[in-house]
Amino acid sequence: MKSNAAAIFADPTFAMACEQFRLIADYLQIDENQRHRLLLPKRALALTLPVRRDDGSIGVFPGYRVQHHLAMGPTKGGTRFHPSVTLGEIAALAMWMSWKCALTGLPYGGAKGGVTVDPRSLSARELETLSRRYMQELIPFVGPDTDVLGPDMGTNEQVMAWFMDTYSVHTGYAVPEIVTGKPVSIGGTSGRREATGRGVVYLIERAMNLLKMKPDQCNAVVQGFGNVGSVTALGLASKTGAKVIGISDHTVALHNAAGVDVHAAEAYVRTHGQLAGFTGGDVVSPQEFLELPCDVLVPAAVEGVITGENAGRLRCRILAEAANGPTTPEADQILFQRWEEIFVIPDILCNAGGVVVSYFEWVQGQQQFFWNEMEVTDKLFRILEQAFAAVIKRARDAKIPHRFAAMAIGVERVLAAKQARGLFP
Numbered sequence: 420m421k422s423n424a425a426a427i428f429a430d431p432t433f434a435m436a437c438e439q440f441r442l443i444a445d446y447l448q449i450d451e452n453q454r455h456r457l458l459l460p461k462r463a464l465a466l467t468l469p470v471r472r473d474d475g476s477i478g479v480f481p482g483y484r485v486q487h488h489l490a491m492g493p494t495k496g497g498t499r500f501h502p503s504v505t506l507g508e509i510a511a512l513a514m515w516m517s518w519k520c521a522l523t524g525l526p527y528g529g530a531k532g533g534v535t536v537d538p539r540s541l542s543a544r545e546l547e548t549l550s551r552r553y554m555q556e557l558i559p560f561v562g563p564d565t566d567v568l569g570p571d572m573g574t575n576e577q578v579m580a581w582f583m584d585t586y587s588v589h590t591g592y593a594v595p596e597i598v599t600g601k602p603v604s605i606g607g608t609s610g611r612r613e614a615t616g617r618g619v620v621y622l623i624e625r626a627m628n629l630l631k632m633k634p635d636q637c638n639a640v641v642q643g644f645g646n647v648g649s650v651t652a653l654g655l656a657s658k659t660g661a662k663v664i665g666i667s668d669h670t671v672a673l674h675n676a677a678g679v680d681v682h683a684a685e686a687y688v689r690t691h692g693q694l695a696g697f698t699g700g701d702v703v704s705p706q707e708f709l710e711l712p713c714d715v716l717v718p719a720a721v722e723g724v725i726t727g728e729n730a731g732r733l734r735c736r737i738l739a740e741a742a743n744g745p746t747t748p749e750a751d752q753i754l755f756q757r758w759e760e761i762f763v764i765p766d767i768l769c770n771a772g773g774v775v776v777s778y779f780e781w782v783q784g785q786q787q788f789f790w791n792e793m794e795v796t797d798k799l800f801r802i803l804e805q806a807f808a809a810v811i812k813r814a815r816d817a818k819i820p821h822r823f824a825a826m827a828i829g830v831e832r833v834l835a836a837k838q839a840r841g842l843f844p
């Protein structure tokens with residue numbers, strides 16, 4: 420590929436997303452002239468965000484928003500508040516969103532945003548100030564028909580409500596469609612908070628069904644106990660009857676062969692803000708945790724946790740990638756060799772429930788016509804079913820790994836849209 424533009428985003432996570440793309444572009448024999456145009460984000464905004472702290476000092480936080488491509492409609496993507504956020508990581512996440520939206524047939528390009536901050540280190544007032552300042556700085560670049568924001572790690576319904584309010588105050592009237600994942604009281608949709616985890620559980624059940632595994636005789640290990648991880652663990656335990664034998668967050672990893680009481684764990688985290696101190700399991704190291712023997716392993720936290728180093732030691736039957744980018748390309752090579760042992764549900768399929776229901780929320784907001792939770796969930800499962808079936812068929816027909824199949828479908832659709840529109844001017 421002939422371009423130095425990628426240097427803007429230099430970062431290990433971006434390099435990982437580029438390598439995944441290169442493999443797919445080679446596989447699809449995409450013309451060299453098309454590759455950079457497909458790969459590199461259309462727009463990227465870097466911000467510095469001053470916030471008056473409670474002690475009177477002024478902290479300045481870096482923030483970003485990346486819009487990957489605009490060929491099929493507005494861009495769409497979450498907002499991450501985390502201390503390790505970089506421009507390159509946000510660009511990688513925006514790229515993955517593009518392939519995910521195309522795979523699930525949504526009329527969006529991918530986007531992502533974030534602020535390099537530990538939200539737990541801020542008071543409630545400081546978090547509100549930072550959230551509003553971030554949205555204020557984005558106003559010239561986003562909009563319901565341009566770029567629609569949503570939640571991701573470290574942000575939640577309340578942050579989305581502040582985004583929506585800040586944008587609406589600027590506009591002079593309520594614009595709920597500027598964000599998804601907002602509270603139902605201001606135009607959010609029923610079922611959005613649970614959507615990602617619910618989708619993960621649905622796809623795990625589909626995989627179990629395909630592999631002729633009995634859900635109520637299976638056990639699962641779930642890394643990350645935030646929005647996605649906790650809803651997934653609760654769904655696995657209460658809906659499928661599977662036993663959750665491991666849960667973890669950034670403070671501790673817990674193992675209980677008899678099954679963790681995930682409802683008690685969820686109540687504990689709601690009160691204490693973290694899992695550390697919860698006594699429902701034995702503490703294990705984060706490394707041991709991922710290598711516990713189990714039927715289903717669900718990474719639902721950060722990127723790059725399954726690596727060339729530990730992929731050979733995973734002892735799960737199904738790897739359900741609820742997080743974005745949990746598996747490095749080196750690990751992928753090992754998992755491909757182990758394809759008969761480990762069934763991978765790749766991230767752009769596995770966690771797509773979140774953006775699918777965000778799309779429903781955006782549609783409902785534009786029409787001012789709201790659906791009940793049953794309609795939302797039913798429509799969600801239909802879309803996931805189509806995407807799952809398409810990925811499995813493509814993988815089987817072409818004898819390629821599931822991630823390859825999922826990405827090939829997504830990349831092909833974006834390429835087709837760009838080719839149909841042509842290159843302006």
Ligand code: NAD
Binds near residue numbers: 648670722741771
């Ligand atoms: P969250 O902030 O609600 O929760 C993150 C969880 O991960 C917390 O329990 C945190 O303690 C834990 N964690 C952080 N670092 C960890 C580490 N090193 N080891 C173990 N646990 C760690 O975030 P979320 O919304 O649940 O997002 C989790 C993942 O799912 C992210 O990769 C995100 O991009 C992806 N995702 C989220 C959504 C969504 O709708 N929220 C949609 C699609 C994908």
